[in-house]
Amino acid sequence: IATRNISSRKEKLLAQSLIPLLTCSARIPVYSLMLGFLIGEDNYLMTGFYMASLYLMSIVISAIASGILSRLIYSNETPKLMMDFPLYRRPKLKVILTYGLDRSKSFLKRAGPIIFVLSIVIWFATNFPRTNVPGMNATQIAQHSYAAQLGQAIEPVFKPMGLDWRVGFGIISAFAAREVFVSSLAIIFNAEGEDKTQVHGLIEKMRTATFPDGTPVFTLGSSLGLIIFFMIAMQCLATFAILRKETGSFAIALTQLSLSNMIAYGLAVGVNYLFR
Incomplete structure (x- = not known):
């Protein structure tokens, strides 16, 4: 704009x-x-x-x-736009903190609802259809879900990047909003906890994520x-x-x-x- x-x-x-x-x-x-x-x-x-x-x-x-x-x-046009830049000064710490807090609030207000709605959609896609097999854990359920079906269909596209269907599904979901990528991986990898604890759990899941042949994904x-x-x-x-x-x-x-x-x-x- x-x-x-x-x-x-x-x-x-x-x-x-x-x-x-x-x-x-x-x-x-x-x-x-x-x-x-x-x-x-x-x-x-x-x-x-x-x-x-x-x-x-x-x-x-x-x-x-x-x-x-x-x-x-x-183009055969001659550029005509001229702008005078103001004098740059070292910003005050109070200004930096206030601006950072304001931008953080703006980000949460703008991206929060999108992340929330798409997280619900991704949760549904990774938990359904339900398979009536007793003893299946969350990871096994996700491997038979709608998300897995879509991810496995597009996995050949992401395989040259060294990524499997789980990360590929996260990338596809990120086209709606990049911020959703992290929450998508957290849901797909079944990372438990809240905030920093969940991120720590997700990183640990990423460290142990492998392809079917045992080679690491990340x-x-x-x-x-x-x-x-x-x-x-x-x-x-x-x-x-x-x-x-x-x-x-x-x-x-x-x-x-x-x-x-x-x-x-x-x-x-x-x-x-x-x-x-």
Whole structure:
């Protein structure tokens, strides 16, 4: 929406294409989960360092994409937009804390209802249809559920990324909202507890998750590939809808959706094979 003030069609299209690559709050839960799995839940200093590195990486990727797209999008217009930047000063701690709290509340109000509704849908999909076999645990029930049927059908797509049907189902559910990915995995892996306890339980389940042949699902390659996928893929239906409205073209929005996801998938596969 902020691109409405840009008069140049080329620059507006560039901005609309690059903004989804920048790290948004919806990606933070996924990054936090994967960093907790890779470097430990209590290593806050290193987690903060790598989280900042992911922000920086998204900026670098956006700059590279900008250089490529600026050569592919033809325009004979001369840029006319000029902006004066204000003087930058070191922010006060009170301002940082107030802004952080305000953004956290905004995130919970915006994403909370979506996560709640989709979590109910995912719970239903992982617990039904009920199988009348006595002694089956929650994991065995999930393996015969609607979610398993869908996940196993699409598992060949995610297998090159080093992921099984459970993670694939989580990725598919994240297209409604990226934040749902963590809760999807928690339900599918039957991670018990609340808040931090549940995240700890989920990470422990991830450490022991294996394919039928006994090989681990979450290796260094598949974990890094998953982070790269979420960094580049456009998994937000709201973003797609806004792009469709602002560009006035369904084809442009669909092209961006398709290209970003294909590039993200290709890079994730490459990272998985490189680090496995």
